[in-house]
Amino acid sequence: MEYTVQKLAQLAGVSTRTLRYYDEIEILKPARTNSSGYRIYGQREVDRLQQILFYRELGVSLDQIKELISAPAFDAADALKEHREKLLEKRIQLDLLIANVEKTIASVEGRTTMSDKEKFEGFKKKMIDDNEKKYGKEIREKYGDETVEKANAKVMNMTQEEHEAVTQLAEKVNSTLAEAIQSGNPAGELAQEAADLHKQWITFYWSEYSKEAHAGLAEMYVADERFKAYYDKIHPNAAEFLREAILIYAGLKGEY
Amino acid sequence: MEYTVQKLAQLAGVSTRTLRYYDEIEILKPARTNSSGYRIYGQREVDRLQQILFYRELGVSLDQIKELISAPAFDAADALKEHREKLLEKRIQLDLLIANVEKTIASVEGRTTMSDKEKFEGFKKKMIDDNEKKYGKEIREKYGDETVEKANAKVMNMTQEEHEAVTQLAEKVNSTLAEAIQSGNPAGELAQEAADLHKQWITFYWSEYSKEAHAGLAEMYVADERFKAYYDKIHPNAAEFLREAILIYAGLKGEY
DNA sequence: TTTGACCTTCACGCTGCGTAAAGGTGTATC
DNA sequence: GATACACCTTTACGCAGCGTGAAGGTCAAA
Numbered sequence: 001m002e003y004t005v006q007k008l009a010q011l012a013g014v015s016t017r018t019l020r021y022y023d024e025i026e027i028l029k030p031a032r033t034n035s036s037g038y039r040i041y042g043q044r045e046v047d048r049l050q051q052i053l054f055y056r057e058l059g060v061s062l063d064q065i066k067e068l069i070s071a072p073a074f075d076a077a078d079a080l081k082e083h084r085e086k087l088l089e090k091r092i093q094l095d096l097l098i099a100n101v102e103k104t105i106a107s108v109e110g111r112t113t114m115s116d117k118e119k120f121e122g123f124k125k126k127m128i129d130d131n132e133k134k135y136g137k138e139i140r141e142k143y144g145d146e147t148v149e150k151a152n153a154k155v156m157n158m159t160q161e162e163h164e165a166v167t168q169l170a171e172k173v174n175s176t177l178a179e180a181i182q183s184g185n186p187a188g189e190l191a192q193e194a195a196d197l198h199k200q201w202i203t204f205y206w207s208e209y210s211k212e213a214h215a216g217l218a219e220m221y222v223a224d225e226r227f228k229a230y231y232d233k234i235h236p237n238a239a240e241f242l243r244e245a246i247l248i249y250a251g252l253k254g255e256y
Numbered sequence: 257m258e259y260t261v262q263k264l265a266q267l268a269g270v271s272t273r274t275l276r277y278y279d280e281i282e283i284l285k286p287a288r289t290n291s292s293g294y295r296i297y298g299q300r301e302v303d304r305l306q307q308i309l310f311y312r313e314l315g316v317s318l319d320q321i322k323e324l325i326s327a328p329a330f331d332a333a334d335a336l337k338e339h340r341e342k343l344l345e346k347r348i349q350l351d352l353l354i355a356n357v358e359k360t361i362a363s364v365e366g367r368t369t370m371s372d373k374e375k376f377e378g379f380k381k382k383m384i385d386d387n388e389k390k391y392g393k394e395i396r397e398k399y400g401d402e403t404v405e406k407a408n409a410k411v412m413n414m415t416q417e418e419h420e421a422v423t424q425l426a427e428k429v430n431s432t433l434a435e436a437i438q439s440g441n442p443a444g445e446l447a448q449e450a451a452d453l454h455k456q457w458i459t460f461y462w463s464e465y466s467k468e469a470h471a472g473l474a475e476m477y478v479a480d481e482r483f484k485a486y487y488d489k490i491h492p493n494a495a496e497f498l499r500e501a502i503l504i505y506a507g508l509k510g511e512y
Numbered sequence: 513t514t515t516g517a518c519c520t521t522c523a524c525g526c527t528g529c530g531t532a533a534a535g536g537t538g539t540a541t542c
Numbered sequence: 543g544a545t546a547c548a549c550c551t552t553t554a555c556g557c558a559g560c561g562t563g564a565a566g567g568t569c570a571a572a
Contacts, residue, residue, distance in 0.1 A: 006550085017530065017531080018529065020552090025528090036536075036550075036551085037536090037537095039550085058357050077361055077365050080357055080360055084361065091354065098340065102340060105336045105337060105340065260519075261519075262518070271560080273559095273560060276520090281559090292568055293519080293567090294568085318558080
């Protein structure tokens, strides 16, 4: 059986444009073209198209499909597993989204203004999600799942007042650090006050404090470019200075 | 506080390109531009950007966000509810996808060739999903949820042999219909054989047969353009002819 | 005055096609 | 054999939300 574009398109339930596009990107070329340049497809092309459409239904990109259908079975399995991981991640994100949207709806309906407590809760939830996305993996690897869960739970349980307090505390850490850095001495009074404020700040998020964890976090500020970028806005050496101050504060490093 | 593009971009964690794009599509314009054409943002723009980013996290399109943030709260709630529906639908689709991908992985891993029984199961699942998507709604409305569930369950429980049998049967229906249509008489022997084959075919999918349901399906073949398009490939009047034949077969219409 | 870090406006690229536009081909009918 | 009409072709812009140059002006510090 031979098919022109439209016949094959009807058979497979796709548009002729799609077939021409598949020809263009070389994922499905016609068996031959007739004397007038018409595309002619044969049985092999029908089978191949069915495979393509099957994977397309699974949400695989055409680029990946191209590899999949010309790869041996074991490669295909690997590729599909990777694809499944992506889908699972997508579902988690989607569930979070839905929860957030529902929270927002509740808040918008609950009060007519947009700045009440419920809306605020929605934002907090978002903050946790963002933190998870950005730093979750590294932090989990370093301090274990439990610490992270507890930190998240703690943010969610914060009252609005507590949340404001912690935000103000964070600002105070920054301003004190900015002042302390002028002195150039991480063992100085202001620097040690900054370290202490920083301890107070993290204990808002951590369920228990340990010198080692505090020092570990300080190291991370220097090692991780995202944290470093944050502190760089205060001063080019802010991250390093804060690390030194914290190490001294935690008693893990002698004064100069 | 006033911000240039980059300052605001850093503050909000977006790119400068994004801010320029938001200016371009008129979703966030700077408060003013200085004498050199630099974009200058103020506090109001910061707040607006935060709102935009919040909705963006929820997966709302920029176009919709534009409406959302300038609409009163009750409109926003409606819009968000609509958005939630979309997300929920998306999740259902995603779950189906994941199930299918997992089936396919299992099939590809189970045997190294791509044409064994497991793979076949994956395809059957896909067929059901496709049917659901295309016709599920109408069929459910006409015959109720239960009938549809049973039909789906029956397809899944078919052995490969049964599935081949039903596919062959479908072809036989078509070829007999094509022959019968030549005679022009829907009450003729061949036409009634086609109707009988068609009954056999649908009883593969339906848990119980009734003349009325059979006749209803025949009407649908004519009324629904997708079914009609399928039968049109046999003959321009195939759908009508089959309907007549079935009505006579089911004893719901006298012979001419 | 010379860096170097900012800023500006184009403008193309990404995905997977939809949707014309402008023109050639095939075939049934008058 | 002309006409109509359904089919085919290539070319190319448009969609969302920016990323990523390119080419060139601006500003503060050294």
